[in-house]
Amino acid sequence: METNQIMPEDNSSKPQFTGRRLVMMSSDASNKNISDEANKVSLRLAFSSDYKNNEQDYVQAFNDADGIVFEKFGVAVINDHHKDELSELTSAAQARKVFLYDEPERYLYTLASNPLATMGKSLWEFICSIFGKRTDRIPDIRPGDPTPMPLPDSFADNAAYYWGVQAVRLLANSYSGKGVKIAILDTGVNETHPDFPGRGIVSKSFIANETVNDLNGHGTHCVGNAAGYIRGDSGIRYGVASEASIYVGKVLSNAGSGSDSGILAGMEWAMDSGCKVISMSLGASVQPGQAYSRIYNDIAKSALEQDTLIIAAAGNDSRRSQGIIQAVNHPANCPNIMAVAAMDRFLKVADFSCGSVNKDSGQLVDIAGPGVAVFSSYKNPQLYASLSGTSMATPFVAGVAALLWEKNPNATPKEIWDMLKQQARPVSLSIDDVGAGLVQVPK
Amino acid sequence: MPNQPVNFIASVEPSERFQIQAVADRLREKGCQITNILKITGIITGCSSGNESSLEELKVVGIRYIEEDREVGAI
Numbered sequence: 001m002e003t004n005q006i007m008p009e010d011n012s013s014k015p016q017f018t019g020r021r022l023v024m025m026s027s028d029a030s031n032k033n034i035s036d037e038a039n040k041v042s043l044r045l046a047f048s049s050d051y052k053n054n055e056q057d058y059v060q061a062f063n064d065a066d067g068i069v070f071e072k073f074g075v076a077v078i079n080d081h082h083k084d085e086l087s088e089l090t091s092a093a094q095a096r097k098v099f100l101y102d103e104p105e106r107y108l109y110t111l112a113s114n115p116l117a118t119m120g121k122s123l124w125e126f127i128c129s130i131f132g133k134r135t136d137r138i139p140d141i142r143p144g145d146p147t148p149m150p151l152p153d154s155f156a157d158n159a160a161y162y163w164g165v166q167a168v169r170l171l172a173n174s175y176s177g178k179g180v181k182i183a184i185l186d187t188g189v190n191e192t193h194p195d196f197p198g199r200g201i202v203s204k205s206f207i208a209n210e211t212v213n214d215l216n217g218h219g220t221h222c223v224g225n226a227a228g229y230i231r232g233d234s235g236i237r238y239g240v241a242s243e244a245s246i247y248v249g250k251v252l253s254n255a256g257s258g259s260d261s262g263i264l265a266g267m268e269w270a271m272d273s274g275c276k277v278i279s280m281s282l283g284a285s286v287q288p289g290q291a292y293s294r295i296y297n298d299i300a301k302s303a304l305e306q307d308t309l310i311i312a313a314a315g316n317d318s319r320r321s322q323g324i325i326q327a328v329n330h331p332a333n334c335p336n337i338m339a340v341a342a343m344d345r346f347l348k349v350a351d352f353s354c355g356s357v358n359k360d361s362g363q364l365v366d367i368a369g370p371g372v373a374v375f376s377s378y379k380n381p382q383l384y385a386s387l388s389g390t391s392m393a394t395p396f397v398a399g400v401a402a403l404l405w406e407k408n409p410n411a412t413p414k415e416i417w418d419m420l421k422q423q424a425r426p427v428s429l430s431i432d433d434v435g436a437g438l439v440q441v442p443k
Numbered sequence: 444m445p446n447q448p449v450n451f452i453a454s455v456e457p458s459e460r461f462q463i464q465a466v467a468d469r470l471r472e473k474g475c476q477i478t479n480i481l482k483i484t485g486i487i488t489g490c491s492s493g494n495e496s497s498l499e500e501l502k503v504v505g506i507r508y509i510e511e512d513r514e515v516g517a518i
Contacts, residue, residue, distance in 0.1 A: 186517065187517060216517070218517040219517075252515070252516070252517050256516055256517035257514060257515070257516045257517075258514070258515050258516070259450070259512050259513065259514055259515060260452050260488075260510070260512045260513050260515060261450065261452055261478065261479060261488035261512045263515060264452060264481060264484065264486050264488070265479060265481060265488075267484065268481045268483050268484045268486070271483065271484070272483050281517065281518060282515050282516060282517055282518060283515060283516070283518045284513050284514065284515045284516070293510055294454075294508045294510075295452055295453075295454045295486070295508050295510055298454055298507070298508070299454075299484050299486075302484075313518050315518055316518050329518065330513065330515070331515075389518055390518060391517060391518050
């Protein structure tokens with residue numbers, strides 16, 4: 001061994017948890033909401049905004065109160081020995097709308113031997129040092145940098161949000177897609193569904209002898225995740241762009257099938273209607289070596305150069321547990337159409353999700369979305385269903401695209417494409433399987 | 444080689460889109476039935492006569508690409 005060789009630190013014997021709890025707060029909760037609910041269980045919370053930008057003040061605040069709320073992150077750090085109070089807050093009917101869920105605070109250690117490696121720095125101190133005085137003991141984090149908070153490695157449906165909208169980080173989002181038109185080309189929409197009152201859905205059927213009313217359910221499910229809001233009977237959120245303008249083109253029959261000619265007609269209608277986003281949870285299998293449609297790709301290229309981003313499902317033909325990975329489906333395999341893979345709530349690629357088998361000809365997976373056991377609206381009489389497929393992942397990307405367009409109204413479709421990919425959450429999976437990673441809403 | 448009528452989608456050259464009807468007429472002269480003309484995206488959809496050995500024979504003046512009209516499903 002070289003005498004100047006640096007060996008990696010072994011952190012396995014060091015403590016993992018500090019004893020404190022990190023609590024995710026609802027993005028809709030005001031400081032008063034938080035205080036009121038905390039007071040009911042005799043929990044005293046301080047707010048970071050009340051203190052000077054100085055690390056010692058935060059330390060004092062934490063010592064004076066039972067915890068501190070970091071409004072910028074929507075996270076509270078609660079001192080230890082308050083397990084019962086926290087349990088009550090995350091389970092009580094009213095309080096759990098404010099205090100969403102909690103997890104243990106972890107110690108963080110550097111991963112290589114250096115002068116900092118012997119310091120186990122708890123997460124809350126790290127956050128304090130971001131708000132407060134910078135020292136040479138901490139990494140150079142600028143205020144505008146993305147949050148250093150570790151993101152969850154898994155998600156679960158809870159009392160306020162289904163897992164899919166949690167995974168795309170909708171909790172911290174302030175945008176709704178207002179003013180942005182999204183087209184969902186699918187099996188139509190359940191025209192009597194109670195969750196879309198006042199949305200003014202514009203629709204057209206491209207299927208002979210069938211109305212837009214969705215007797216299949218697939219289309220309604222996609223509409224719900226792309227542009228829905230909350231489940232009416234429980235208030236649990238499942239939709240992304242809750243104020244986007246919804247355009248539904250029925251290009252698939254109630255049996256779930258259609259043709260290129262009908263889909264192209266739907267695409268033209270959507271573009272002519274001014275839709276900025278077209279979401280297509282449909283496809284046909286593609287063989288290794290098979291070319292993509294130049295007709296679709298030309299249309300998508302022209303759309304990208306003008307006003308519309310086209311997003312499509314990568315396909316469900318794979319059986320990864322059996323070693324089978326199939327190619328991205330038509331039309332998502334077109335280089336100018338954003339292809340969406342599916343991930344599960346543990347942020348693993350879905351077993352069925354197609355991959356970039358034909359990548360030499362540009363037929364790539366571009367991004368991924370929640371696509372396993374995804375809750376959304378459905379046909380009558382069920383009204384709701386939990387479905388799996390790259391079809392489910394695609395509307396999440398479409399919804400986030402609408403949010404990005406609300407935030408950046410002058411952006412071109414190509415710029416929105418780039419933002420979606422640049423702002424995606426990287427995951428430890430192959431780019432061939434998930435592209436840029438898990439789609440994330442804009443902050 | 445197909446000798447049954449084949450449903451197709453065809454894109455029109457950008458330079459010809461202002462006279463897309465004329466392009467469609469040329470396809471009709473080849474025995475095609477035209478089912479739709481999408482003027483904004485420059486697409487003609489229809490069904491061949493079945494007399495061609497391949498869809499490529501239907502690349503009349505003004506047609507950029509012609510492909511089979513595939514069946515697609517919800518996924």
